[in-house]
Amino acid sequence: MNIKAARNLRRISQGLFLILFLFLLFKTEFRGTFSENSQENIRLSYPVRIFLDIDPLAAVSTAISTHSLYKPIIWSLIVIIGSILIGRLFCGWICPLGTLNHIFSSFKSDKKREKIINSNRYKNWQSVKFYILFGMLAAAVFSSLQTGLLDPISFTIRSLATSIIPGLNYIMRLILDSMYATENSFLQFVSNLGYKIFENNLFTFKQLYFHNSFIIGIIFLTVLIFNRIIIRFWCRGICPLGALLGIFSKLSIFGMEKDHEKCTYCDKCLIDCQGADEPIAGVKWKSHECVLCFNCQASCPEDVIHFKFFPKQESIGALAPDLTRRRLIISLGAGFTLFPILRAASGLEKNYNPKLIRPPGSLEEKDFLARCIRCGECMKVCPTNAIHPTLLEAGPEGIWTPFLIMRMGYCEDTCVLCSQICPTGSIWEIDEETKSGGENGNRVKIGTAFIDQGRCLPHAMDIPCIVCEEHCPTSPKAIHLKDVTVIDRNGEKVELRQPYVDPELCWGCGICEYMCPVKDKPAIYVTNVGETRSPENRLLLEA
Amino acid sequence: MERRKFIKLTARAGAGVIASGGMGFWLASRSKKPTVRTEIGTRLDYTIPPSPDLPELASAKGDSPSELTEMVINALGGINRFISQGDIVVIKPNIGWDRIPQQAANTNPEVVKKTVELCYNAGAKKVIVTDASCNDPRRCFARSGIANAAEKAGAEVKLPEKRKLKNVNMDGVILKNWPIYSHYLEADKVINIPILKHHNLTRLTIGMKNWYGMIGGIRSQLHQDIHNSIADLAQFMKPTLVILDAFRVLLTNGPQGGSPRDVKNMNIIAAGTDQVAVDAYGAHLFGINPDEIPFITIAHQRGLGKMDISEINIKNMIT
Numbered sequence: 001m002n003i004k005a006a007r008n009l010r011r012i013s014q015g016l017f018l019i020l021f022l023f024l025l026f027k028t029e030f031r032g033t034f035s036e037n038s039q040e041n042i043r044l045s046y047p048v049r050i051f052l053d054i055d056p057l058a059a060v061s062t063a064i065s066t067h068s069l070y071k072p073i074i075w076s077l078i079v080i081i082g083s084i085l086i087g088r089l090f091c092g093w094i095c096p097l098g099t100l101n102h103i104f105s106s107f108k109s110d111k112k113r114e115k116i117i118n119s120n121r122y123k124n125w126q127s128v129k130f131y132i133l134f135g136m137l138a139a140a141v142f143s144s145l146q147t148g149l150l151d152p153i154s155f156t157i158r159s160l161a162t163s164i165i166p167g168l169n170y171i172m173r174l175i176l177d178s179m180y181a182t183e184n185s186f187l188q189f190v191s192n193l194g195y196k197i198f199e200n201n202l203f204t205f206k207q208l209y210f211h212n213s214f215i216i217g218i219i220f221l222t223v224l225i226f227n228r229i230i231i232r233f234w235c236r237g238i239c240p241l242g243a244l245l246g247i248f249s250k251l252s253i254f255g256m257e258k259d260h261e262k263c264t265y266c267d268k269c270l271i272d273c274q275g276a277d278e279p280i281a282g283v284k285w286k287s288h289e290c291v292l293c294f295n296c297q298a299s300c301p302e303d304v305i306h307f308k309f310f311p312k313q314e315s316i317g318a319l320a321p322d323l324t325r326r327r328l329i330i331s332l333g334a335g336f337t338l339f340p341i342l343r344a345a346s347g348l349e350k351n352y353n354p355k356l357i358r359p360p361g362s363l364e365e366k367d368f369l370a371r372c373i374r375c376g377e378c379m380k381v382c383p384t385n386a387i388h389p390t391l392l393e394a395g396p397e398g399i400w401t402p403f404l405i406m407r408m409g410y411c412e413d414t415c416v417l418c419s420q421i422c423p424t425g426s427i428w429e430i431d432e433e434t435k436s437g438g439e440n441g442n443r444v445k446i447g448t449a450f451i452d453q454g455r456c457l458p459h460a461m462d463i464p465c466i467v468c469e470e471h472c473p474t475s476p477k478a479i480h481l482k483d484v485t486v487i488d489r490n491g492e493k494v495e496l497r498q499p500y501v502d503p504e505l506c507w508g509c510g511i512c513e514y515m516c517p518v519k520d521k522p523a524i525y526v527t528n529v530g531e532t533r534s535p536e537n538r539l540l541l542e543a
Numbered sequence: 544m545e546r547r548k549f550i551k552l553t554a555r556a557g558a559g560v561i562a563s564g565g566m567g568f569w570l571a572s573r574s575k576k577p578t579v580r581t582e583i584g585t586r587l588d589y590t591i592p593p594s595p596d597l598p599e600l601a602s603a604k605g606d607s608p609s610e611l612t613e614m615v616i617n618a619l620g621g622i623n624r625f626i627s628q629g630d631i632v633v634i635k636p637n638i639g640w641d642r643i644p645q646q647a648a649n650t651n652p653e654v655v656k657k658t659v660e661l662c663y664n665a666g667a668k669k670v671i672v673t674d675a676s677c678n679d680p681r682r683c684f685a686r687s688g689i690a691n692a693a694e695k696a697g698a699e700v701k702l703p704e705k706r707k708l709k710n711v712n713m714d715g716v717i718l719k720n721w722p723i724y725s726h727y728l729e730a731d732k733v734i735n736i737p738i739l740k741h742h743n744l745t746r747l748t749i750g751m752k753n754w755y756g757m758i759g760g761i762r763s764q765l766h767q768d769i770h771n772s773i774a775d776l777a778q779f780m781k782p783t784l785v786i787l788d789a790f791r792v793l794l795t796n797g798p799q800g801g802s803p804r805d806v807k808n809m810n811i812i813a814a815g816t817d818q819v820a821v822d823a824y825g826a827h828l829f830g831i832n833p834d835e836i837p838f839i840t841i842a843h844q845r846g847l848g849k850m851d852i853s854e855i856n857i858k859n860m861i862t
Contacts, residue, residue, distance in 0.1 A: 030681055032680075032681035032702060034690035038644060038652070038685065038688030042682060042685060042686070173706075176706075177706045180706050383679040384679055412641060412679055413641060414641055414682070415679075415682065464744065464767060464769070465744075466766060467763040467766050469743055470742070470798060473801060475802035475805060481743060497743065515677075515763050516763070517764045517766070517767070
């Protein structure tokens with residue numbers, strides 16, 4: 001194949017994979033398609049997490065932390081084997097964040113030619129990504145999985161799902177809704193049209209809000225903007241997945257051959273280089289940095305650069321000079337040292353946060369932290385907007401892991417989508433039958449509700465309510481009512497029904513907390529005591 | 544300095560001073576404390592003229608909810624009495640919960656489907672089926688079977704959308720300014736299709752309580768004076784027709800149930816034009832004397848309808 005055609009193929013591949021990625025992200029929501037059979041359990045209609053299933057970093061790091069592979073992630077072998085054979089093709093052709101970085105670095109820049117050439121030469125700081133990778137893998141040896149923080153797939157899904165998409169929804173709905181509110185029939189038509197166009201893609205069913213997600217969004221935008229200063233800054237210097245694939249690429253049978261004599265040093269290859277991998281003659285090509293964009297060969301006027309199978313090895317540089325043994329040991333050591341320091345911070349072993357309510361099906365906390373890659377898929381799919389990224393609620397090791405905030409949403413009684421979507425099994429896959437415990441079985445509990453009798457209307461203020469009881473989904477209801485007659489301040493008898501929680505029946509769904517009319521600080525609230533996943537965080541004596 | 548230049552610069556600065564000063568005083572004159580915009584008192588009356596020859600309420604017992612629906616509507620004079628050519632009809636079933644039909648927490652989908660079909664047969668231009676659910680509406684509309692059934696009959700199924708809320712002044716005893724979904728304001732006819740269910744605060748939820756699903760706002764606060772708020776809603780919204788689904792009835796653990804143990808098959812569909820009478824009849828079916836249910840008594844006292852079963856002209860049918 002002609003090299004220009006190969007470059008165009010790469011562009012098409014990037015575009016299609018980015019579109020596929022966004023399409024699947026938009027479909028990571030039950031959008032209300034009404035099937036014939038109402039008994040049918042609700043499932044998503046597309047395999048929405050395939051980008052996570054083929055993510056080699058998630059596979060390798062969870063394999064280290066759990067000594068196993070959660071079934072679907074075996075698909076990552078496709079990318080691993082691909083990288084072993086061809087190199088970092090994933091970075092340049094498939095990775096959605098790579099493509100976004102590529103797009104953001106391609107806008108016309110007013111930078112001088114010399115500056116661009118200089119910034120596209122290999123720099124020592126590009127080896128930082130390897131040290132990040134090794135530090136994180138060292139922590140994974142102790143079952144503390146931190147790769148998700150910087151895994152590009154997790155990073156992109158999390159940022160788009162919890163910050164960028166909700167932000168776009170907010171501004172677009174604001175505009176369309178204020179048009180609708182004008183009562184001008186033309187503007188209302190435009191508003192309705194806008195909703196029609198976006199309702200099945202960009203727009204979530206309702207406006208979503210995520211706990212502290214602005215931090216996630218700002219980090220994401222910063223990464224994109226950095227491309228204006230250094231092309232593919234993230235891919236070159238930070239990305240641990242890129243580093244992992246760079247290591248695999250050392251086995252590759254595909255690569256670059258240079259005809260050093262022919263080169264006139266016009267520097268055209270350097271101007272277009274994405275990976276800063278030294279395509280120019282006179283130095284060795286760094287296959288572990290190259291994202292195989294083929295720009296260099298396409299722009300070379302002198303026929304110096306050739307990508308081919310089984311290239312001569314003379315022009316190909318080794319990992320060794322970029323990655324010194326000393327620094328490698330330091331980064332491994334940092335990972336090993338950081339782990340006990342993070343664990344010694346309170347939270348996980350002691351003084352466990354009672355509001356850290358994990359989604360139903362979640363594994364015990366340490367197993368959970370060994371698996372969760374913080375991709376945010378569960379947050380995106382939750383129909384009630386109950387699942388949020390933690391900041392420090394789960395301790396320093398658990399940043400951006402999912403937890404439920406019942407004032408924002410609640411766990412829908414018959415919904416299991418978060419467990420269906422989790423790519424690594426930190427929320428182990430359960431079905432409706434398991435969640436409800438079947439007939440007389442044991443339910444999956446995520447916590448227990450408690451009544452604040454000082455704030456509850458019938459308990460404290462002689463005012464009738466029962467909203468919590470009304471919404472309680474179990475049968476018989478975990479919230480039950482006791483009839484009392486009280487004397488109010490005027491000496492009159494008032495008959496009231498006061499709610500109480502039966503901790504055996506309550507599973508912590510939190511709809512009571514969500515619906516409680518005491519709006520600011522609810523009179524009924526859920527904490528995680530009694531959660532099925534923990535053998536220690538118990539309330540009741542169990543036979 | 545040149546004269547021309549002097550004049551030009553002075554004019555420019557002067558224009559700036561006048562513009563900023565004028566803008567400032569104009570904006571200052573507009574300053575007032577922001578208030579929530581409300582509409583004037585509104586009552587929605589979609590009733591049709593009474594017809595003394597026909598029964599006020601019809602009730603039928605049998606095996607097919609859709610046949611029973613047609614029977615009771617025919618007994619009341621047929622669908623053409625209620626729906627005219629070109630009408631926009633809003634149908635309000637109870638789609639409150641993420642429950643399947645067998646759990647009897649939502650209106651029977653066959654009843655809704657039949658009603659939609661009949662409306663189109665009578666020449667309705669558009670039939671809208673909508674509700675503001677308690678659980679996630681997408682799940683409620685799907686799992687109740689109502690969305691699919693109504694769509695098949697050609698109805699427009701409308702999930703609740705926040706932007707469609709409009710503030711109205713209901714001018715009730717408890718309810719003053721509340722947001723309601725605008726479909727109800729834009730309709731020609733409104734049909735309420737509640738399901739008869741147990742409820743722990745009011746003992747029962749039937750037709751008038753079903754209007755909770757018409758409004759937005761903090762509905763959970765209405766429970767503090769639930770009977771008056773139900774009566775206020777019934778006073779605000781008078782439907783063309785009420786069809787009562789008592790085919791499967793949730794006897795306990797209402798209003799959402801969850802277990803088949805809570806459900807009894809009564810196999811009855813009833814319909815009437817007097818919403819108080821339909822609720823009274825529902826209570827009667829449940830084995831409760833209507834005067835034990837305060838929201839029925841209050842609605843009756845406000846002159847909204849009959850509550851004494853012996854005074855209501857009922858036609859009973861069995862297939």
